[in-house]
Amino acid sequence: xxxxxxxxxxxxxxxxxIKGLNLRIDDGEFAFLVGPSGSGxxxxxxxxxxxxxxxxxxxxxxxxxxxxxKRQQIxxxxxxxxxxxxxxxxxxxxxxxxxxxxxxxIIGATNREMKKRIPYVLDLVGLSDKxxxxxxxxxxxxxxxxxxxxxxxxxxxxxxxxxxxxxxxPQRSLEIMTLLERINSMGTTMLVVTHERGLVNHFSxxxxxxxxxxxxxxxQGGYYxx
Amino acid sequence: xxxxxxxLGYFVSEGFHSIFSHGLMSFAAVCxxxxxxxxxxxxxxxxxxxxxxxxxxxxxxxxYAYIDETYTDEQISELEAQVKQIDNVASVEFxxxxxxxxxxxxxxxxxxxxDMPDEVFRDRLVIHVNDLEKFSQTVEAVSALEGVAEHxxxxxxxxxxxxxxxxxxxxxxxxxxxLAAISLFIIANTVRLAAFARREEIAIMKMCGxxxxxxxxxxxxxxxxxxxxxxxxxxxxxxxxxxxxxxAVMTSSAATIVIPVTFGSVWYCVLGVFTLAxxxxxxxxxxxxxxxxxxx
Numbered sequence: 041x042x043x044x045x046x047x048x049x050x051x052x053x054x055x056x057x058i059k060g061l062n063l064r065i066d067d068g069e070f071a072f073l074v075g076p077s078g079s080g081x082x083x084x085x086x087x088x089x090x091x092x093x094x095x096x097x098x099x100x101x102x103x104x105x106x107x108x109x110k111r112q113q114i115x116x117x118x119x120x121x122x123x124x125x126x127x128x129x130x131x132x133x134x135x136x137x138x139x140x141x142x143x144x145x146i147i148g149a150t151n152r153e154m155k156k157r158i159p160y161v162l163d164l165v166g167l168s169d170k171x172x173x174x175x176x177x178x179x180x181x182x183x184x185x186x187x188x189x190x191x192x193x194x195x196x197x198x199x200x201x202x203x204x205x206x207x208x209x210p211q212r213s214l215e216i217m218t219l220l221e222r223i224n225s226m227g228t229t230m231l232v233v234t235h236e237r238g239l240v241n242h243f244s245x246x247x248x249x250x251x252x253x254x255x256x257x258x259x260q261g262g263y264y265x266x
Numbered sequence: 267x268x269x270x271x272x273x274l275g276y277f278v279s280e281g282f283h284s285i286f287s288h289g290l291m292s293f294a295a296v297c298x299x300x301x302x303x304x305x306x307x308x309x310x311x312x313x314x315x316x317x318x319x320x321x322x323x324x325x326x327x328x329x330y331a332y333i334d335e336t337y338t339d340e341q342i343s344e345l346e347a348q349v350k351q352i353d354n355v356a357s358v359e360f361x362x363x364x365x366x367x368x369x370x371x372x373x374x375x376x377x378x379x380x381d382m383p384d385e386v387f388r389d390r391l392v393i394h395v396n397d398l399e400k401f402s403q404t405v406e407a408v409s410a411l412e413g414v415a416e417h418x419x420x421x422x423x424x425x426x427x428x429x430x431x432x433x434x435x436x437x438x439x440x441x442x443x444x445l446a447a448i449s450l451f452i453i454a455n456t457v458r459l460a461a462f463a464r465r466e467e468i469a470i471m472k473m474c475g476x477x478x479x480x481x482x483x484x485x486x487x488x489x490x491x492x493x494x495x496x497x498x499x500x501x502x503x504x505x506x507x508x509x510x511x512x513x514a515v516m517t518s519s520a521a522t523i524v525i526p527v528t529f530g531s532v533w534y535c536v537l538g539v540f541t542l543a544x545x546x547x548x549x550x551x552x553x554x555x556x557x558x559x560x561x562x
Binding site for chain 2 (some may be wrong): 045089112115116117118119121123129130142143145146147148190194
């Protein structure tokens with residue numbers, strides 16, 4: 041669940057990235073966040089993951105009020121999220137299994153739980169046979185599937201995907217987006233930041249459009265109109 | 267999902283692997299710790315030995331006050347009482363000139379001395395002191411008394427050992443502070459380098475919800491292991507160096523004055539202090555280094 045109420049964000053250098061944004065994404069929803077470069081999409085992601093904090097307004101994520109959150113509560117809030125990045129951000133020196141294992145260790149999972157959960161998630165993303173592979177031995181599409189598996193392994197309430205198909209060809213992009221849609225259908229809230237018009241139009245989901253830090257449209261089943 | 271795993275094995279494994287992933291820097295850090303601890307240990311052992319010699323000297327902490335020859339027995343008793351009142355005087359014993367002559371002759375084999383007249387010797391007070399540090403003040407106080415004609419105190423040796431002990435203690439103290447700071451800096455840089463190389467990994471961990479302590483522990487364990495390794499190597503090196511110096515002292519003429527402390531009697535203290543210092547330097551260094559990488 042996301043609630044952004046009259047949110048403003050101004051960086052130290054004076055850049056006004058977000059201007060009075062109001063946004064509500066409920067549990068179980070699938071929403072695309074679209075907008076041109078510099079429109080404020082990345083800032084919104086940073087505000088939702090508590091990398092940055094709003095200058096004004098209220099940001100709520102999965103029950104945490106990020107405007108008043110204490111530093112030691114941030115890790116707990118982030119454990120309710122799964123984050124997927126355009127450049128995958130996998131740990132190269134760890135195998136696929138290792139990348140998922142450390143994510144589960146963060147929440148204090150037992151070895152038994154890891155042995156049960158990791159194969160399940162790898163199967164879900166279609167990488168059952170790649171558990172022992174290292175990221176640099178895999179294709180971009182496979183690496184992104186590992187990143188999705190990592191985001192999913194702790195069973196988060198919500199997944200935030202920041203340009204998850206930015207480094208992939210159209211066929212792999214479609215596969216990844218289909219996978220995200222499937223995960224959403226299992227109950228995980230999904231916020232996907234993208235500028236790929238074709239994909240957005242293909243899936244016909246809710247589309248939140250941002251320009252110059254302001255919300256310009258928010259339509260269910262809408263199209264990418266920018 | 268139950269949250270009960272402590273991850274200790276994971277932290278130790280990560281810390282251990284990190285040492286080898288930047289081996290050269292780890293080697294430099296261990297060498298620095300070894301050097302610092304050996305220098306610190308050497309000066310501390312020197313101070314300890316000076317202290318022991320002082321203790322040995324304190325067993326012979328005596329000087330003589332010669333009494334005015336015109337003094338009567340009554341006046342001598344009064345003088346003895348006055349000396350006893352002086353601070354740091356442990357005991358006073360009156361030795362008459364006859365007793366002094368007998369004692370002197372007891373140590374002589376030459377018959378020429380047998381006919382020596384009693385007048386050659388003087389009535390004296392043999393005075394023992396409590397604290398050698400206040401030896402000279404005590405001698406001065408006794409000498410200032412009316413009726414004390416002269417005194418004899420072999421103070422040079424005592425002063426020399428006091429000086430050695432004080433200098434060694436002061437130098438050890440200063441060196442410990444300087445070297446601990448240098449070691450801390452080197453360890454901090456080693457861990458900072460490791461943390462810098464893994465900054466992306468740290469950022470990923472933070473984004474996955476890792477707490478500061480989850481990220482910090484492997485680095486702290488790395489610092490602890492480096493400190494521990496340095497401490498153990500320093501201990502064995504110190505043992506070797508001290509054994510060499512001990513042997514050299516015992517086979518030289520210095521052994522007549524100084525009996526050094528054996529390493530066997532202090533090894534556990536050296537090991538304990540080295541381990542504690544090494545681990546403390548390692549932990550503090552890594553703790554300081556990692557701090558700024560946690561602000562994600």
